[in-house]
Amino acid sequence: MTVSRGVQARFRCSFGAFRLDVDLDLPGSGVTALFGHSGCGKTTLLRCIAGLQPADGALTVNGETWQDGSRSLPVHQRSLAYVFQETSLFPHLSVRRNLNYGFRRIPEARRQVGFDQAVSWLGLDHLLDRMPERLSGGERQRVAIARALLTSPDLLLMDEPLSALDARSKQDIMPYLETLRDSLAIPILYVSHSTAEVARLADHIVMMDNGQVVAEGPLQQTLARTDQPFGLEEDAGVIMDAVIGQRDEQWHLCRADFDGGHLWLRDDDTLDTGQRIRVQVLARDISIALSQLTEQSTQNLVPATIDEIAADLSPGTSMVRLMAGNTPFLARLTSRSVHTLSLQPGQRVWMQVKSVAIVD
Numbered sequence: 001m002t003v004s005r006g007v008q009a010r011f012r013c014s015f016g017a018f019r020l021d022v023d024l025d026l027p028g029s030g031v032t033a034l035f036g037h038s039g040c041g042k043t044t045l046l047r048c049i050a051g052l053q054p055a056d057g058a059l060t061v062n063g064e065t066w067q068d069g070s071r072s073l074p075v076h077q078r079s080l081a082y083v084f085q086e087t088s089l090f091p092h093l094s095v096r097r098n099l100n101y102g103f104r105r106i107p108e109a110r111r112q113v114g115f116d117q118a119v120s121w122l123g124l125d126h127l128l129d130r131m132p133e134r135l136s137g138g139e140r141q142r143v144a145i146a147r148a149l150l151t152s153p154d155l156l157l158m159d160e161p162l163s164a165l166d167a168r169s170k171q172d173i174m175p176y177l178e179t180l181r182d183s184l185a186i187p188i189l190y191v192s193h194s195t196a197e198v199a200r201l202a203d204h205i206v207m208m209d210n211g212q213v214v215a216e217g218p219l220q221q222t223l224a225r226t227d228q229p230f231g232l233e234e235d236a237g238v239i240m241d242a243v244i245g246q247r248d249e250q251w252h253l254c255r256a257d258f259d260g261g262h263l264w265l266r267d268d269d270t271l272d273t274g275q276r277i278r279v280q281v282l283a284r285d286i287s288i289a290l291s292q293l294t295e296q297s298t299q300n301l302v303p304a305t306i307d308e309i310a311a312d313l314s315p316g317t318s319m320v321r322l323m324a325g326n327t328p329f330l331a332r333l334t335s336r337s338v339h340t341l342s343l344q345p346g347q348r349v350w351m352q353v354k355s356v357a358i359v360d
């Protein structure tokens with residue numbers, strides 16, 4: 001029998017005028033971001049998955065049925081961990097004893113994450129003998145995440161885990177979350193309001209509005225939709241994974257290779273050849289030329305094919321999706337330029353990419 005990987009979640013519930021109605025089939029590993037305005041139902045969805053919020057529907061996690069109609073596993077029988085905005089640690093226990101609390105309760109045969117492994121992923125070696133009152137907010141959250149992992153969950157739910165932290169602490173904790181994303185073999189559902197967090201961490205995205213899913217899919221393809229369900233306006237653009245293929249020491253540049261081309265970035269001596277990075281290219285930073293203009297200052301001229309031309313949020317502009325190999329890009333152009341250049345789907349053009357940002 002083939003076990004279907006991933007999370008299949010179908011829920012309906014309502015509170016007064018608010019109604020949650022979702023039907024999702026999410027990947028069995030990696031970070032799925034739940035994104036949307038305040039009150040759209042993200043936390044309610046996580047609570048339904050955790051079994052904390054009664055709802056009609058069904059839930060299967062990596063082949064195991066947790067809910068099917070009215071038959072529903074109680075919360076304590078669901079193998080999941082839940083990390084909140086401000087997860088409380090036991091104040092009278094050291095970090096080590098906080099971590100051991102859940103770990104010891106898991107029979108050895110069921111442990112999927114070792115104590116030392118969790119300590120290393122979250123960088124806690126030097127904090128093990130500290131009491132929680134002597135930890136910073138970011139350190140406390142790292143302990144809370146490690147403690148959650150040490151229960152060897154089959155699913156990790158994170159509800160705005162960084163929102164109580166200041167900007168610096170958010171920045172500091174990000175590499176630890178990236179390590180988890182790349183190391184854990186379980187699905188992580190991550191609620192966030194922050195486009196920066198989503199851009200950096202997510203592999204998959206679910207955009208919610210008023211209790212419903214309005215867009216969903218792999219991050220790269222979903223952000224490249226021309227109908228822009230995310231309402232990102234000026235921040236509309238694509239995210240892609242790339243590898244540093246070459247460094248040009250004379251001009252302090254490095255070449256980021258992606259599936260279908262490359263982009264040159266400023267080299268500030270922090271990048272190594274072979275390093276994997278995530279980059280963002282905004283739709284407003286791409287213009288289109290019909291030929292390879294060599295006498296211009298843009299570093300990045302990338303050959304691409306026009307895939308689709310769609311109406312944009314305002315009538316004076318159009319959203320153009322282009323493909324460079326298998327990688328989609330969006331360009332926001334004036335509708336007059338689209339007309340003057342007679343742009344058409346299928347046409348080969350040159351993208352002039354004015355700015356590329358490394359997402360971190």
Ligand SMILES: Nc1ncnc2c1ncn2[C@@H]1O[C@H](COP(=O)(O)OP(=O)(O)OP(=O)(O)O)[C@@H](O)[C@H]1O
Nearest residue numbers: 015016018036037038039040041042043044045193
């Ligand atoms: N227990 C409850 N009783 C009544 N209404 C509730 C309850 N829980 C949530 N709601 C309502 O359901 C809607 C969705 O709330 P939810 O907390 O899921 O949104 P959210 O997207 O997580 O918001 P935020 O980003 O602000 O945390 C809101 O209108 C909220 O007021």
